[in-house]
Amino acid sequence: MIKKSIFVAFILFALWTAFLVLKPNASVSQHVWQENVITAEQYLYDVDYIPNVIVGSSLSERIITDSLPEFFSLAFGGQSIYDGLEILAQKKKLPKRVFIEINLVQKFENTTFKEIISSPIMNQLKANVVTFRSDKQPLAFIGNYLSAFVGKVHGKIVPPKTEESDDESKATSPLGEDFFKTMLDIRKKNYSITVKKTVLDKQIAKLKTYINYLRSKNVEIVFFEMPVHPDIINFERAVQIRNKMNNEFKGDHYQFISLPENLEDYHTSDGTHLNDEDAVIFTQYLKSQIQRISE
Secondary structure (H helix, E strand, O other): OHHHHHHHHHHHHHHHHHHHHHOOOOOOOOOHHHHHHHHHHHHHHHOOOOOEEEEEOOOHHHOOHHHOOOEEEEEOOOOOHHHHHHHHHOOOOOOOEEEEEOOOOOOOOOHHHHHHHOOHHHHHHHHHOHHHOHHHOHHHHHHHHHHHHHHHHHHHHOOOOOHHHHHHHHHHOOHHHHHHHHHHHHHHHHHOOOOOHHHHHHHHHHHHHHHHHHHHOOOEEEEEOOOOOOOOOOOHHHHHHHHHHHHHOOOOOEEEEOOOOOHHHOOEOOOOOEOHHHHHHHHHHHHHHHHHHHO
């Protein structure tokens, strides 16, 4: 019985692996956390070399890297710059430049994420057998297809709203504005409190360790700050972190991309994360600044 089960499992594994070989672009993610792991695996195992890498939080995840030549983003939703830096520490061929978001330098890395991307055995398996990758799990594909099927059935049973009813709903629903005001009030409260000196010093020391390693490999370091709502851009916490970074990373070894002058023109969905349209505008600004420092 056990031998039969093992044999069946092996056959299923072989068939699934063959399917993935025939469909190399097949990929499914079910949540933000899994998307972060998938992005890390793609960079570690599929990207041989790319000259520019962004590391950051969900703030810089909004940058449209498709509009930037030869860029890869290790900016993760719900995580910190140290998660992206840890991935770089494991990469054999490092980029020419690393762009580091400074908004949330105080945020700690995700230890579970670090364990996943740092497992020697699993790293070898994932590098050589795609079946072990996080975006190639059969249960995720089954769940995705079932969701699509249920959606189609539901669409046939419940007719979609007409364009007129959608417009009317938008006109009478104040939830979007209320949500924004609530979130902005929360951001104001958070940004009015400075980071504990011991915490910030500890995180800056960690950042220096990663940066010293990258510089030892001739990687150029560029710092940048993501725009947030104008009401909080100069609150205590933002100014504290900005000043700390400027004081700790002086000299020709580091470059800083300053914030755009027209900050009042940038809009966010919750006080800190740029809207889609403004993310495009900031990406273009970033592109112009990258061209400037490259000259």
